[in-house]
Amino acid sequence: DQQVKQNSPSLSVQEGRISILNCDYTNSMFDYFLWYKKYPAEGPTFLISISSIKDKNEDGRFTVFLNKSAKHLSLHIVPSQPGDSAVYFCAATSGSRLTFGEGTQLTVNP
Amino acid sequence: DTGVSQDPRHKITKRGQNVTFRCDPISEHNRLYWYRQTLGQGPEFLTYFQNEAQLEKSRLLSDRFSAERPKGSFSTLEIQRTEQGDSAMYLCASSTGTGTDTQYFGPGTRLTVL
Numbered sequence: 001d002q003q004v005k006q007n008s009p010s011l012s013v014q015e016g017r018i019s020i021l022n023c024d025y026t027n028s029m030f031d032y033f034l035w036y037k038k039y040p041a042e043g044p045t046f047l048i049s050i051s052s053i054k055d056k057n058e059d060g061r062f063t064v065f066l067n068k069s070a071k072h073l074s075l076h077i078v079p080s081q082p083g084d085s086a087v088y089f090c091a092a093t094s095g096s097r098l099t100f101g102e103g104t105q106l107t108v109n110p
Numbered sequence: 111d112t113g114v115s116q117d118p119r120h121k122i123t124k125r126g127q128n129v130t131f132r133c134d135p136i137s138e139h140n141r142l143y144w145y146r147q148t149l150g151q152g153p154e155f156l157t158y159f160q161n162e163a164q165l166e167k168s169r170l171l172s173d174r175f176s177a178e179r180p181k182g183s184f185s186t187l188e189i190q191r192t193e194q195g196d197s198a199m200y201l202c203a204s205s206t207g208t209g210t211d212t213q214y215f216g217p218g219t220r221l222t223v224l
Binding site: 004032034036041042043044045046049051089091093095096097098099100101102103 | 114116141143145150151152153154155158165166168201203210211212213214215216217218220
């Protein structure tokens with residue numbers, strides 16, 4: 001039972017444009033959502049999070065949107081930079097363990 | 111650097127051998143988590159500690175796996191009688207355990223079982 005899904009295995013965008021990464025979940029008990037960035041052979045690096053009581057959270061170039069009724073969240077990166085190229089994981093929790101999606105490989109082309 | 115640290119970073123072993131990994135969490139973080147990641151998948155939860163108490167274990171944690179956090183600081187994860195299917199990246203994370211509880215990950219230990 002895949003409770004968190006990232007349906008796009010890969011995404012390619014041009015430098016300076018917007019990157020939009022999507023994530024869907026099924027468990028209505030999840031109340032905190034996070035995005036992590038991962039380079040090969042390294043651990044995930046925390047990027048940004050959102051509580052279920054909010055619908056938007058911004059941090060610099062990164063914005064996360066949460067649509068609770070649709071059980072959907074998205075990460076917007078604008079403007080995208082070549083250094084943003086990595087695998088992005090969304091994760092969700094209801095208080096302890098994180099449940100991760102499968103990841104989306106983002107490639108930002110110069 | 112006061113982030114989460116893991117040792118070793120890489121481990122190659124033969125099938126049937128025992129291995130032990132260590133994780134040092136961020137100082138004063140009460141919660142410590144272990145995850146496993148295989149190629150093309152997101153990390154999967156294994157177990158977590160609140161201080162020295164092991165509060166939750168995944169069904170992925172077979173009886174060949176054991177984790178400890180004896181003094182509520184560092185933790186060890188031992189795999190006995192390793193199998194080729196144990197080959198994965200083992201990730202440790204820590205958090206405060208309060209409020210909106212963000213988990214911060216270490217660099218991971220890459221295990222290869224031959």
